[in-house]
Amino acid sequence: MTAGWTDDRVGALKKLWLEGQSASQIAKQLGGGVTRNAVIGKVHRLGLSGRAAPSQPARTATTFRTTRPRPAVTTAQTPQPSAPRRLEAVQPKPVQPAAPAPAPIPDLPGTATVMTLGAHMCKWPIGDPSSREFSFCGRRASEGVYCVEHARVAYQPQVRRGSKESGSDLARSLRRYI
DNA sequence: CCCTGATTCGC
DNA sequence: GCGAATCAGG
Numbered sequence: 709m710t711a712g713w714t715d716d717r718v719g720a721l722k723k724l725w726l727e728g729q730s731a732s733q734i735a736k737q738l739g740g741g742v743t744r745n746a747v748i749g750k751v752h753r754l755g756l757s758g759r760a761a762p763s764q765p766a767r768t769a770t771t772f773r774t775t776r777p778r779p780a781v782t783t784a785q786t787p788q789p790s791a792p793r794r795l796e797a798v799q800p801k802p803v804q805p806a807a808p809a810p811a812p813i814p815d816l817p818g819t820a821t822v823m824t825l826g827a828h829m830c831k832w833p834i835g836d837p838s839s840r841e842f843s844f845c846g847r848r849a850s851e852g853v854y855c856v857e858h859a860r861v862a863y864q865p866q867v868r869r870g871s872k873e874s875g876s877d878l879a880r881s882l883r884r885y886i
Numbered sequence: 887c888c889c890t891g892a893t894t895c896g897c
Numbered sequence: 898g899c900g901a902a903t904c905a906g907g
Contacts, residue, residue, distance in 0.1 A: 712898090712899085713898085713899085730889085730890065730891085731890080731891065732889085732890080742900090743900075743901080744890090744891090745900055745901060745902080746899075746900050746901090747900095748891060748892075748893095748900090749893095749898090749899065749900050749901090750898090750899080750900085751891090752891095752892075752893085753898070753899080757891090757892090
């Protein structure tokens with residue numbers, strides 16, 4: 709049964725992607741036979757691209773541009789010019805001094821936006837990533853990208869893939885337990 | 887060789 | 898819309 713992209717799965721995908729999970733990790737967690745290619749493809753189709761938390765150090769240099777694959781197509785299709793993809797139409801919004809807190813959200817509003825999100829702020833996504841009201845938890849990240857509470861929620865009983873740990877596996881182990 | 891995401895293109 | 902194949906880089 710090939711599971712299509714249900715709303716439920718898309719939500720999980722968005723969440724995990726913005727959490728900084730890699731496509732392969734997300735694919736693994738989603739299960740259902742989805743591959744990392746499927747995840748990446750869906751992510752792009754959804755309009756997501758840049759994430760707030762890169763998975764591994766020194767990676768994603770390809771995010772800039774380049775990637776001009778020339779598979780030598782037999783037919784000269786349409787020379788589509790560069791389209792203004794890349795989202796993030798953020799506006800210059802100065803931080804408000806003494807904000808009167810107009811939104812009494814009982815669930816604690818994520819005061820951190822993509823711009824104001826500091827390196828040591830909890831990157832737990834709050835709300836719809838597509839919405840402009842989307843924000844992050846913003847509390848102090850204990851060790852990794854989340855605060856203690858969110859880290860606990862994010863990294864639950866996660867089964868590992870391999871049976872032995874060594875070298876680079878250590879990084880993945882740490883990431884799982886941040 | 888491992889990994890990452892990006893893109894293209896056939897389905 | 899979907900995802901395998903491929904590309905490009907670390």
